[in-house]
Amino acid sequence: MDFTGKRVLITGGSRGIGRAAAVAFARAGARVAINFHSNKEAAEEAIKAMPGNGHFAVRADISKPDAVFRMVGAVAEELGGIDILVNNAGVFFPHPVAQSDYAAWQESWSQTIGINLMGAAHTSYCVARQMMGQGMPGKILFVSSRGAFRGEPEHTAYGASKAGMNALAQSLAQELAPYHIFVGAVAPGFVETDMAAHVLDGEGGAAVKAQSPTGRVARPEEIAHCILFLATEGAAYATGCILDVNGASYLR
Ligand SMILES: NC(=O)c1ccc[n+]([C@@H]2O[C@H](COP(=O)([O-])OP(=O)(O)OC[C@H]3O[C@@H](n4cnc5c(N)ncnc54)[C@H](OP(=O)(O)O)[C@@H]3O)[C@@H](O)[C@H]2O)c1
Structure with missing residues (x-):
């Protein structure tokens, strides 16, 4: 996959899946x-791990709409535009x-929906407006979760945030095509x-791995590969898709 010259913004790109995607895009x-x-x-460690030049990190709490607006503006200025948002x-x-207790429940819901769903919505809005102004094709990708379909006991706000994200992605696919x-x-x-460490390293970790007939969970690089695939020109007609990457642990 070749992304020479493409300008990419990845939220939460400093660790885990986002970092793996950042390294893969830089390598491409x-x-x-x-x-x-x-x-x-x-x-800073993630930037050092990325081949090539001109990569940089930008701090912003994406649950804060003003911070998102400033972040997208700063990134667009530094990169000269944005072609791909993850x-x-x-x-x-x-x-x-x-x-x-009730207060803790409310706080968990506010934080989770504020970051996972509203953060992604506000970032997508700002980047979509930037892309419309550029007048060039763009890609907006979301990292959702199997939990949107399978349920997330004890993490209910998370499951709801990812179900909302799926609906957001599909509505935007139609609106922005x-x-x-x-x-x-x-x-x-x-x-x-x-x-995922608190689940995978906990007493239920082995059972979670056994949910997939592969007997393991994914590596971040495997999710990154699928993110890059969706950003290729050849995948353009897959717009609106939600690509399951779960080792056949949940088939729908
Ligand atoms: N790991 C899994 O099993 C799994 C499964 C399905 C879906 N996902 C999804 O994949 C995505 C990445 O997950 P991961 O496992 O790679 O997570 P991770 O290793 O915990 O990394 C999370 C990243 O998000 C950033 N972040 C958290 N809150 C933020 C905020 N308010 N504003 C801006 N950045 C924020 C973190 O920045 P800091 O380093 O500065 O905190 C970090 O870069 C998430 O959307 C997650 O829901 C993960």
Whole structure:
């Protein structure tokens, strides 16, 4: 896959799946801006791991609409435009009904929906407007989750945020096609990253791996590969798709 000269923004590009996608895009010739929230060291490490020149990190809490607006403006200026957006940043933490008081429940829902869904919506809006102004084809990709379809017990806000993200992606695919903007999503099952460590390293970890007939969960590079595939020109007619990447652990 060749992305020579393409200008890419990846939210949450400092760790896990976003970092793997950033490295893969850089290896394929793109210039990449990675967004991060609080872990500057990880962002700097990610930049060092990316081949080629001109990559940079930008701090922004994507749950803050003003910060998203500033981030997209700064990235577009530094890169000279944006061709590909990967809405990847997200959070996943437990808030079981039986163990959460009402205040904790509300806080979990506000944070999760604010980052995973509204953050992605606001970033997509700002980047779509940028792409419309450029008058060139663009790609807006989402990193969703199997949980949108299979359910996320004890992480209910997360499952809802990803179901909302799927609907957002599909609506935008229809709305933005006349502007030559492709919109698609990948929906991974569990992936070996910091986010999933509390599940995979816990007592239920072996059972989670056994959900797939491959007997394992995904590596971040495998999700990155599918993200890049959706960003290729040859995949253009797949706009509106939600690509399952879950090792046949959940078939729908
Ligand atoms: N891992 C899985 O099993 C799995 C499965 C299905 C889907 N996914 C989805 O894949 C995406 C990436 O997950 P991951 O496993 O790679 O996660 P991860 O390793 O925990 O990395 C999360 C990334 O998101 C950033 N981030 C978190 N909150 C943010 C905010 N408010 N503003 C901006 N950036 C923020 C983090 O930045 P800092 O480093 O600064 O905190 C980090 O770069 C998520 O959308 C997740 O829901 C993951």
